[in-house]
Amino acid sequence: MLLETVGLTKRFGGVTAVDRVDLGIAEGETLGLIGPNGAGKTTLINLISGVVGADVGTIRLSGSDVTGLPAHRLAALGIARTFQGVRVFKGLTVYDNVLIGRHTRMRSDVLARLVPRPREVADPDWARSLSLIERVGLGRRRADVLAGELPYGDQRRLEIARALASEPRLLILDEPAAGMNPTESVGMRALIESLRVEGLTILLIEHDVRLVMDTCQRVVVLNFGRKIADGTPIEIQHDPAVREAYLGTEAVA
Amino acid sequence: MDAVLDLLRTYSTTIAVIGVSALLALSVWLTLYAGQLTLGNAAFMGVGAYVSALLGRVLDVPFPLALVVGAFAAAVLALPLGAIVFRLRGVYLAIATLAFGEIVRVILLATPITGKGQGLNGIPPKTELWHIYLSLLVVAYVLWRVQGSSVGRAWAAIREDEIASASQGIAVGQHKLAAFVIGALIAGWAGGLSAHVTFSIDPSDFGFTKAVQVLVFAVVGGVPNVLGPILGAGVLTALPEVLRPLRDYRDIFQGAILLLVIIYLPRGLVTFVDVRRTRRLARIGAVDVA
Amino acid sequence: MAEQLYNAVFIGSIYALFALGFALVFSVLDILNLAHPTVFMLGAFVALFAIGTLGLPWFVALVVAVLVTGLFGIVLDRVAFAPLRRRGAPALSSMISSLAVTLIVVRLVELRYGGDFITFPAGAVPAFVLRVGDATFEGIRLAIVVLSVALMLVLTYVLQRTQLGRDLRALAENPRAARLLGVDVERAIAATFFVSSALGGLAGVLLAFAYNTLDSKMGVPLELRAFTVMVVGGMGSLPGAVIGAYILGFGEVASLVYLPTELRDAFAFGLLFLVLVARPTGLLGQKSPDRV
Numbered sequence: 052m053l054l055e056t057v058g059l060t061k062r063f064g065g066v067t068a069v070d071r072v073d074l075g076i077a078e079g080e081t082l083g084l085i086g087p088n089g090a091g092k093t094t095l096i097n098l099i100s101g102v103v104g105a106d107v108g109t110i111r112l113s114g115s116d117v118t119g120l121p122a123h124r125l126a127a128l129g130i131a132r133t134f135q136g137v138r139v140f141k142g143l144t145v146y147d148n149v150l151i152g153r154h155t156r157m158r159s160d161v162l163a164r165l166v167p168r169p170r171e172v173a174d175p176d177w178a179r180s181l182s183l184i185e186r187v188g189l190g191r192r193r194a195d196v197l198a199g200e201l202p203y204g205d206q207r208r209l210e211i212a213r214a215l216a217s218e219p220r221l222l223i224l225d226e227p228a229a230g231m232n233p234t235e236s237v238g239m240r241a242l243i244e245s246l247r248v249e250g251l252t253i254l255l256i257e258h259d260v261r262l263v264m265d266t267c268q269r270v271v272v273l274n275f276g277r278k279i280a281d282g283t284p285i286e287i288q289h290d291p292a293v294r295e296a297y298l299g300t301e302a303v304a
Numbered sequence: 305m306d307a308v309l310d311l312l313r314t315y316s317t318t319i320a321v322i323g324v325s326a327l328l329a330l331s332v333w334l335t336l337y338a339g340q341l342t343l344g345n346a347a348f349m350g351v352g353a354y355v356s357a358l359l360g361r362v363l364d365v366p367f368p369l370a371l372v373v374g375a376f377a378a379a380v381l382a383l384p385l386g387a388i389v390f391r392l393r394g395v396y397l398a399i400a401t402l403a404f405g406e407i408v409r410v411i412l413l414a415t416p417i418t419g420k421g422q423g424l425n426g427i428p429p430k431t432e433l434w435h436i437y438l439s440l441l442v443v444a445y446v447l448w449r450v451q452g453s454s455v456g457r458a459w460a461a462i463r464e465d466e467i468a469s470a471s472q473g474i475a476v477g478q479h480k481l482a483a484f485v486i487g488a489l490i491a492g493w494a495g496g497l498s499a500h501v502t503f504s505i506d507p508s509d510f511g512f513t514k515a516v517q518v519l520v521f522a523v524v525g526g527v528p529n530v531l532g533p534i535l536g537a538g539v540l541t542a543l544p545e546v547l548r549p550l551r552d553y554r555d556i557f558q559g560a561i562l563l564l565v566i567i568y569l570p571r572g573l574v575t576f577v578d579v580r581r582t583r584r585l586a587r588i589g590a591v592d593v594a
Numbered sequence: 595m596a597e598q599l600y601n602a603v604f605i606g607s608i609y610a611l612f613a614l615g616f617a618l619v620f621s622v623l624d625i626l627n628l629a630h631p632t633v634f635m636l637g638a639f640v641a642l643f644a645i646g647t648l649g650l651p652w653f654v655a656l657v658v659a660v661l662v663t664g665l666f667g668i669v670l671d672r673v674a675f676a677p678l679r680r681r682g683a684p685a686l687s688s689m690i691s692s693l694a695v696t697l698i699v700v701r702l703v704e705l706r707y708g709g710d711f712i713t714f715p716a717g718a719v720p721a722f723v724l725r726v727g728d729a730t731f732e733g734i735r736l737a738i739v740v741l742s743v744a745l746m747l748v749l750t751y752v753l754q755r756t757q758l759g760r761d762l763r764a765l766a767e768n769p770r771a772a773r774l775l776g777v778d779v780e781r782a783i784a785a786t787f788f789v790s791s792a793l794g795g796l797a798g799v800l801l802a803f804a805y806n807t808l809d810s811k812m813g814v815p816l817e818l819r820a821f822t823v824m825v826v827g828g829m830g831s832l833p834g835a836v837i838g839a840y841i842l843g844f845g846e847v848a849s850l851v852y853l854p855t856e857l858r859d860a861f862a863f864g865l866l867f868l869v870l871v872a873r874p875t876g877l878l879g880q881k882s883p884d885r886v
Binding site for chain 3: 341388389391392394395396398399400402403404406407410411414512516519520523524552553555556558559560562563566567570
């Protein structure tokens with residue numbers, strides 16, 4: 052198990068957003084997380100990535116208890132994520148965005164930077180960042196473009212490049228295909244697939260059920276903060292509890 | 305050449321003030337660069353001024369050492385401030401730093417050794433113009449280079465989006481605190497230099513008015529670029545001199561110019577210098593100040 | 595003791611009147627109007643002009659001052675805030691533009707009246723006293739307290755019960771939604787500034803009457819205290835501002851007993867800092883200081 056949560060709970064005022072959720076992700080697995088709007092999916096990954104603190108429960112990364120660690124520590128330990136509604140650094144270039152992603156893997160170079168040097172010599176991570184930019188389909192030439200100038204779909208790609216820059220053990224994608232047209236979705240699917248093939252452990256939240264079914268080996272379903280199903284895509288499709296959650300009845304999907 | 309030296313001599317105080325103001329503006333610029341709005345740097349300047357002046361007068365500490373200690377005193381004072389307020393954002397942070405600055409000023413006012421309301425007089429004029437401008441050059445250069453380093457990028461990221469920054473592994477709180485403390489260090493150093501130019505200091509020099517003035521220099525000058533605060537300090541300090549013929553109407557013109565710049569030049573005066581980048585930032589509506 | 599209490603109530607009322615206008619603009623538009631102390635000062639000087647130069651009786655001068663400062667508030671918005679709003683500038687820009695206006699207006703007043711303290715022409719300001727037992731209460735101060743309370747009630751009524759009030763609250767909540775729902779945003783904003791500045795101007799006139807002095811810098815000490823009042827009461831909350839004002843008023847009068855005069859200012863700032871650190875939302879605050 053790469054990541055495990057036990058009895059994870061989070062309350063906001065009177066609302067229990069995440070209710071005693073037990074989740075496990077094995078190394079190399081691609082796990083899908085689905086559920087109706089408001090089911091608690093984003094809150095769950097906010098808990099896992101340290102953006103919010105849990106009220107009850109534990110989170111374990113490779114067996115060690117990481118509950119309560121702040122986001123930047125978890126990032127250093129190998130958890131990377133993207134955000135629902137892209138959060139790239141708009142005023143910074145594509146290149147800088149990815150370079151910030153590498154923050155945990157880079158040594159502080161303040162003293163070195165005091166002496167001006169041509170770019171290639173000054174940034175050993177330069178080549179790596181550029182290759183990541185290409186990897187997600189952005190193209191080297193865009194490296195100096197401000198992130199805010201990119202079209203939405205490219206900003207999503209950038210976010211993934213930024214997340215990959217830290218060489219994470221677990222990559223969390225929060226609705227990567229949201230708002231994408233069919234062509235872009237296909238591209239996103241291919242990207243996720245290629246990452247999976249490389250052996251990266253991925254936790255994927257998506258509303259695009261087909262994307263989830265096609266790329267994930269296992270799927271967890273949340274509703275009202277509680278885990279209501281956990282199994283292979285086929286099993287989930289036929290699970291009556293899941294159908295009820297989405298459709299409100301036992302009708303055929 | 306003689307004419308230049310003559311000019312320097314006549315306007316030496318103004319030139320000194322511009323240099324000090326530019327240093328102060330840079331100290332605020334740094335915290336703004338990290339997305340933090342601070343109104344406390346005038347107080348840190350005051351701490352640097354008083355500590356270095358008193359060390360020289362009471363303990364006969366040599367000038368350079370007094371400056372250093374003054375600057376460090378300011379930095380040390382900034383530590384608890386940063387740790388306490390880094391949870392706050394935007395307007396709240398500004399007000400908290402203002403309150404902190406005012407408390408420091410009031411304490412300076414009430415402590416007997418500082419001469420209280422009368423201030424400290426007879427401070428030996430040890431500062432040369434070259435001290436000020438060398439400091440300015442060094443600070444500006446370092447800040448410029450730091451921008452391209454991992455720390456500088458981290459600050460820029462924090463300015464853009466704190467949560468996303470944390471998720472990239474940036475220890476947001478520590479970085480903000482560092483910006484605060486280094487800003488205080490620079491302000492304290494500037495204070496020490498300033499005290500030894502103006503012969504006398506009193507607490508009202510380091511209050512709300514000064515804090516706002518310094519902030520205005522940085523913002524009007526323009527934030528994304530290190531040149532911005534320097535430009536802002538230079539133009540806004542020189543302006544009253546240039547407008548001297550206008551005498552009584554000077555402040556009105558200053559206010560009017562400030563108003564026009566803030567409304568029509570969103571990126572500040574630096575727009576004239578860095579047009580291309582400014583236009584790109586404007587196009588994507590990037591916010592560069594907290 | 596009664597005198598002290600009375601003083602505290604009086605000071606609290608002035609702070610409340612001043613802070614109400616300040617808080618109103620902040621709660622509706624999310625901007626710190628740093629020109630507010632200027633309308634405070636302006637109100638006093640307009641009254642001075644009305645009485646001294648135009649020879650009007652004091653109550654007419656009062657009304658004129660309030661109306662003029664209210665109108666000035668609308669002009670202020672058009673000149674300093676509206677253009678920034680249009681391009682979505684950050685809050686800091688509004689602070690600086692209002693500061694610029696302050697510079698201009700203060701100087702203009704100084705050009706006409708100089709920077710020193712001025713008093714009203716003799717006999718122009720009513721000065722009646724009320725004697726209760728051993729204590730003497732100046733009529734003006736009493737009037738201020740009563741007026742402050744009355745105005746707060748009126749303002750509350752307007753905000754809760756009238757269409758305008760509803761519009762303002764909608765605007766405060768969500769400007770875009772308000773526009774979509776048909777709220778005449780421009781009119782609501784103009785109304786906000788009129789009321790806010792009129793209140794500020796009124797506070798200025800009343801204070802000037804009470805102390806019979808005014809000067810170009812009279813708004814400055816109030817400005818800093820307004821921050822404390824708003825933070826203590828809760829940013830964006832009008833009742834909070836009122837409560838905060840009285841807390842500050844009482845606190846300051848009490849602290850004068852225990853603290854040396856130089857540290858008097860420290861009370862306001864110490865309180866402010868403490869609240870920001872311990873409970874940034876203040877007593878009744880609605881806007882989260884952790885807004886990311």
